[in-house]
Amino acid sequence: MQEEMLRELLQAVQRGEMDINDAMQRLRLLPFESVGGFAHLDQHRAIRCGFPEVVFGQGKTPEQVVQIVRRLAERNDRVLVTRVAAEMAQVVLEQIPEMAYHAVPRLLILNRSPDTPKRPGIVVATGGTADIPVAEEAAMTAELMDQQVVRLYDVGVAGLHRLLGHLEVLQRARVIVVVAGMEGALASVVGGLVSAPVIAVPTSVGYGANFQGLSALLTMLNSCATGVSVVNIDNGFGAGYLAGLINRLGDPA
Structure with a gap:
């Protein structure tokens, strides 16, 4: 647009x-547009980076999100708002019914071109079911970037046979997002099985010594497997966006 x-x-x-x-x-x-005295929207982002500026919903009021989304939607076919509580989503949807709310990853999405062909190549895997909200944030971000995502959920190292049952799928992938809490070992295991880059996402899932994801983060940062990079705790959006960028390398400009 x-x-x-x-x-x-x-x-x-x-x-x-x-x-x-x-x-x-x-x-x-x-270049940028001032909105309501509380935001400066980067309206050049889609031209420079191939995807519009993404809105971080947490900490904003519903009214601020509504104003920001309206301005972005005037110039972009796709708008993504992350970390959206159900109460905020209800207010936004009442005023912008074109958007859709996805409660598990807490995403608000506007997509006026949902039938655009998707490029295969991304796998999103989780250690457990409790990691799915972060994984869905990653998967749906990549899908909004016209990427096709295969989901492998609850394939953690406590039952390694569950992961190995999907080895062919993993080895066909061009990039893999691994989402895990507890000790976070799944990323290292996957990294040792595949030739594709692995994006590790530590989650805050776990008991006390997990320290809200710090133990998983340190495990992933100290991985001995090659080809593993790490994003911040619970940062499914960052992992999905990076996976989308990697998977579309080689596409015509």
Whole structure:
């Protein structure tokens, strides 16, 4: 939508339908746009990075999220809001019914082109069922980036045969997101089985000595398996976004 806007502005000036000063005023919205005195939206993000700015919902009021989403939706086909509580989602959906709320990963998504072909190659695996909310945040982020995701849930190291039963799927992947709490060993195991890059996501799932995900984070950072990188605790969005970028390498610009 950004590129179309630039093209339309140029054509309007060339046809004499718009004054150059008016066109310049419109262009000023592209680098960033001030919203309500509380946000500066990066309206150039889609052009630079291939995906619009993503909104972190936690800590914002529902009214702030509504205003931000409305401005982003005017210039982008896709809008993603992360860390959205159900109460906030209800307010936003009442005012922007075009969006959809996904309660498990706590995501609000606007997608006006859901039938765009998806590129295969991403696997998202979890150690346990309790890790699914973070895994779904990763998987749905990648899918919004037009990536196809295979989910392998509850394949942790406490029952290694569950993981090995999907070895062929893992070895066909171009990039794997591994989401695990407790001791976080699953990422190292997967990294030793595949040639694809592994993005490890520690979660805050676990008992007291897990320290809200710190033990899993340290395990993943100290992995002896090669090809394993690590994102922050519970950062499914960051892992899904990175997986999407990796999987689309080689696509035409």
